[in-house]
Amino acid sequence: xxxxxxxxxxxxxxxxxxxxxxxxxxxxxxxxxxxxxxxxxxxxxxxxxxxxxxxxxxxxxxxxxxxxxxxxxxxxxxxxxxxxxxxxxxxxxxxxxxxxxxxxxxxxxxxxxxxxxxxxxxxxxxxxxxxxxxxxxxxxxxxxxxxxxxxxxxxxxxxxxxxxxxxxxxxxxxxxxxxxxxxxxxxxxxxxxxxxxxxxxxxxxxxxxxxxxxxxxxxxxxxxxxxxxxxxxxxxxxxxxxxxxxxxxxxxxxxxxxxxxxxxxxxxxxxxxxxxxxxxxxxxxxxxxxxxxxxxxxxxxxxxxxxxxxxxxxxxxxxxxxxxxxxxxxxxxxxxxxxxxxxxxxxxxxxxxxxxxxxxxxxxxxxxxxxxxxxxxxxxxxxxxxxxxxxxxxxxxxxxxxxxxxxxxxxxxxxxxxxxxxxxxxxxxxxxxxxxxxxxxxxxxxxxxxxxxxxxxxxxxxxxxxxxxxxxxxxxxxxxxxxxxxxxxxxxxxxxxxxxxxxxxxxxxxxxxxxxxxxxxxxxxxxxxxxxx
Amino acid sequence: xxxxxxxxxxxxxxxxxxxxxxxxxxxxxxxxxxxxxxxxxxxxxxxxxxxxxxxxxxxxxxxxxxxxxxxxxxxxxxxxxxxxxxxxxxxxxxxxxxxxxxxxxxxxxxxxxxxxxxxxxxxxxxxxxxxxxxxxxxxxxxxxxxxxxxxxxxxxxxxxxxxxxxxxxxxxxxxxxxxxxxxxxxxxxxxxxxxxxxxxxxxxxxxxxxxxxxxxxxxxxxxxxxxxxxxxxxxxxxxxxxxxxxxxxxxxxxxxxxxxxxxxxxxxxxxxxxxxxxxxxxxxxxxxxx
Numbered sequence: 001x002x003x004x005x006x007x008x009x010x011x012x013x014x015x016x017x018x019x020x021x022x023x024x025x026x027x028x029x030x031x032x033x034x035x036x037x038x039x040x041x042x043x044x045x046x047x048x049x050x051x052x053x054x055x056x057x058x059x060x061x062x063x064x065x066x067x068x069x070x071x072x073x074x075x076x077x078x079x080x081x082x083x084x085x086x087x088x089x090x091x092x093x094x095x096x097x098x099x100x101x102x103x104x105x106x107x108x109x110x111x112x113x114x115x116x117x118x119x120x121x122x123x124x125x126x127x128x129x130x131x132x133x134x135x136x137x138x139x140x141x142x143x144x145x146x147x148x149x150x151x152x153x154x155x156x157x158x159x160x161x162x163x164x165x166x167x168x169x170x171x172x173x174x175x176x177x178x179x180x181x182x183x184x185x186x187x188x189x190x191x192x193x194x195x196x197x198x199x200x201x202x203x204x205x206x207x208x209x210x211x212x213x214x215x216x217x218x219x220x221x222x223x224x225x226x227x228x229x230x231x232x233x234x235x236x237x238x239x240x241x242x243x244x245x246x247x248x249x250x251x252x253x254x255x256x257x258x259x260x261x262x263x264x265x266x267x268x269x270x271x272x273x274x275x276x277x278x279x280x281x282x283x284x285x286x287x288x289x290x291x292x293x294x295x296x297x298x299x300x301x302x303x304x305x306x307x308x309x310x311x312x313x314x315x316x317x318x319x320x321x322x323x324x325x326x327x328x329x330x331x332x333x334x335x336x337x338x339x340x341x342x343x344x345x346x347x348x349x350x351x352x353x354x355x356x357x358x359x360x361x362x363x364x365x366x367x368x369x370x371x372x373x374x375x376x377x378x379x380x381x382x383x384x385x386x387x388x389x390x391x392x393x394x395x396x397x398x399x400x401x402x403x404x405x406x407x408x409x410x411x412x413x414x415x416x417x418x419x420x421x422x423x424x425x426x427x428x429x430x431x432x433x434x435x436x437x438x439x440x441x442x443x444x445x446x447x448x449x450x451x452x453x454x455x456x457x458x459x460x461x462x463x464x465x466x467x468x469x470x471x472x473x474x475x476x477x478x479x480x481x482x483x484x485x486x487x488x489x490x491x492x493x494x495x496x497x498x499x500x501x502x503x504x505x506x507x508x509x510x511x512x513x514x515x516x517x518x519x520x521x522x523x524x525x526x527x528x529x530x531x532x533x
Numbered sequence: 534x535x536x537x538x539x540x541x542x543x544x545x546x547x548x549x550x551x552x553x554x555x556x557x558x559x560x561x562x563x564x565x566x567x568x569x570x571x572x573x574x575x576x577x578x579x580x581x582x583x584x585x586x587x588x589x590x591x592x593x594x595x596x597x598x599x600x601x602x603x604x605x606x607x608x609x610x611x612x613x614x615x616x617x618x619x620x621x622x623x624x625x626x627x628x629x630x631x632x633x634x635x636x637x638x639x640x641x642x643x644x645x646x647x648x649x650x651x652x653x654x655x656x657x658x659x660x661x662x663x664x665x666x667x668x669x670x671x672x673x674x675x676x677x678x679x680x681x682x683x684x685x686x687x688x689x690x691x692x693x694x695x696x697x698x699x700x701x702x703x704x705x706x707x708x709x710x711x712x713x714x715x716x717x718x719x720x721x722x723x724x725x726x727x728x729x730x731x732x733x734x735x736x737x738x739x740x741x742x743x744x745x746x747x748x749x750x751x752x753x754x755x756x757x758x759x760x761x762x763x764x765x766x767x768x769x770x771x772x773x774x775x776x777x778x779x780x781x782x783x784x785x786x787x788x789x790x791x792x793x794x795x796x797x798x799x800x801x802x803x804x805x806x807x808x809x810x811x812x813x814x815x816x817x818x819x820x821x822x823x
Contacts, residue, residue: 392585392613392615393610394611
């Protein structure tokens with residue numbers, strides 16, 4: 001195409017100074033992603049499995065499949081009959097709500113009675129149920145609860161590793177949960193600070209993280225002790241009050257975040273304090289992607305970068321892992337970021353075996369990769385209107401033969417992700433002297449995920465139909481299968497346990513599938529852009 | 534007879550919790566300027582997006598320039614101009630960069646027209662689009678849509694953010710340069726005075742359906758409000774009934790469209806004490822859309 005100028009080569013440079021704070025936030029978000037992924041993988045390896053877990057996995061699977069089938073059938077009927085118009089929305093809410101509530105209760109009961117890490121089930125299912133919820137607020141709340149639950153489950157798992165005699169549901173664990181929540185809250189508060197005061201905020205944030213790291217290294221103070229020191233939560237009473245307050249506040253923030261920004265005036269300026277996991281409502285309204293914004297960390301990363309960096313150009317460049325400079329040198333930055341993350345983050349955790357924690361983070365990389373896929377398509381063209389304009393322009397690809405420039409940028413993005421993550425893994429492996437089996441699996445998973453990501457991104461430009469959705473699921477299975485098999489092979493259990501575990505992995509696959517497919521398959525993107533010739 | 538530029542038959546489009554198009558039928562012939570009226574949420578934007586292939590109808594058939602809008606050929610796309618309702622376009626570019634970017638797509642790009650409009654509407658070329666005012670963005674969006682001299686122009690509330698002067702400029706441009714070149718225009722707006730100045734046809738949309746589509750002059754000249762006792766207005770065997778309302782006092786109000794041939798019947802009505810009065814487009818729209 002004559003005279004074609006790729007959009008991503010045209011950004012203005014005026015907000016480049018915010019790139020650094022955006023980079024810092026990216027680092028934190030990547031860390032949370034790998035933590036999340038790693039906890040999923042390791043919890044499935046670490047939990048005790050029996051008949052109860054079989055129920056725990058299979059029952060909700062049946063319910064969700066039925067619900068899925070129900071939705072499929074009603075959409076097949078095109079929802080055009082008067083009866084469907086009247087019944088469908090109400091029924092959807094009721095079925096989804098019942099599924100969700102029943103499962104949360106069941107998981108809680110199992111967790112209470114069996115005192116193990118079955119909370120993992122609740123995590124998966126509260127997220128999955130949240131994804132099929134029609135209401136964004138419910139989805140947001142569930143997602144937040146799921147994230148908190150993951151943190152709690154992760155903490156429990158590590159404490160079980162450390163103190164095998166301690167019951168899982170101990171108040172001490174909850175204190176740590178509170179501490180972790182407090183840290184999260186502190187980070188988000190600082191993120192707001194960075195948004196308002198980019199330079200001072202960034203410096204303050206770095207100082208805060210450094211103080212945690214140094215106090216542990218220099219004075220032998222544990223992370224929890226430090227948090228007690230910072231937040232003054234040294235009594236049981238305060239801890240319990242803190243639990244209630246924290247959950248209420250976070251839920252409130254989640255709800256507010258979906259309603260809109262919190263606005264406040266100060267010195268004649270209107271500032272926007274973004275709520276916890278909040279989204280920029282005006283932005284969402286313009287994108288046409290509002291149904292799908294909360295389906296994964298990729299969009300979350302996108303939004304947070306937009307909120308904190310304050311300019312889509314930074315997000316766009318960082319989204320392609322090209323750094324604030326906008327060229328290949330950015331890969332070095334991202335490599336350094338991954339390396340620092342894998343080496344430093346284990347020191348922030350109350351877990352004596354740092355190498356083990358680093359390995360866990362590494363095992364979470366594929367999940368982070370899968371989440372990042374969702375970011376790519378939207379990073380290229382931000383809003384639905386932008387896509388509409390391009391979709392109506394002659395010469396712009398509307399079919400599966402995507403534009404060579406887009407293909408090139410997708411390839412560069414994938415390659416830079418692959419390189420930078422591999423460097424990070426190798427650095428962590430050499431620092432912690434990991435066995436070859438551990439990091440080779442991670443490298444293999446990264447490679448497979450990269451292939452998946454590249455293929456997936458290319459397919460974003462094709463129109464989705466049910467056959468292609470099945471194809472994506474198969475693609476996911478092909479890419480992730482060997483990795484998951486390697487993980488499963490480490491558990492030497494009986495047939496029931498294996499059935500339960502495979503069902504659980506199916507749940508994970510389904511979850512990831514929803515994360516990436518749901519966003520593109522619901523026709524919110526301009527259908528014309530994906531039309532076949 | 535030439536085939537219509539846009540044809541939509543029995544189109545249904547459903548969003549979660551809302552039926553946006555409920556069996557819409559809409560046909561636009563070449564060279565016509567159709568004003569699309571409807572209350573907020575009536576489905577105008579959805580109809581336009583489905584017509585352009587930016588959304589896919591759930592059921593129904595849509596043809597734009599004789600092709601399916603979901604797979605428009607490059608030739609067809611180069612003949613279409615579109616101004617969306619929201620104009621958050623490429624905010625990281627400035628106006629010059631954005632126009633240069635789009636120019637690359639089109640073989641027919643009227644540089645002189647672009648330059649003239651940029652100058653007349655005082656659009657700063659080197660300011661990022663994100664920093665332009667809403668009206669300036671809207672004008673820029675209009676310039677982008679007009680720049681390749683499209684044969685079909687779809688405008689979704691194009692003057693919503695413009696001041697009266699800007700609206701007048703836009704309408705002048707539309708009438709003098711675009712409509713006179715036999716361009717087919719579909720214009721969605723709430724400003725009826727503007728519509729009356731430029732539109733040749735009017736389509737009124739209510740709850741996802743086009744319930745009225747007529748030539749504007751015919752509609753305004755031949756549509757009357759008829760008010761009289763229900764007994765006398767039981768059966769009307771002429772004209773086109775647009776609306777009928779009976780009140781408890783035994784009176785009936787009709788909205789009727791009839792031709793020159795029916796003038797005698799109107800005189801009969803009047804002789805029986807039935808009130809027959811002309812109705813303005815705005816009143817007609819409110820009456821029909823209620």
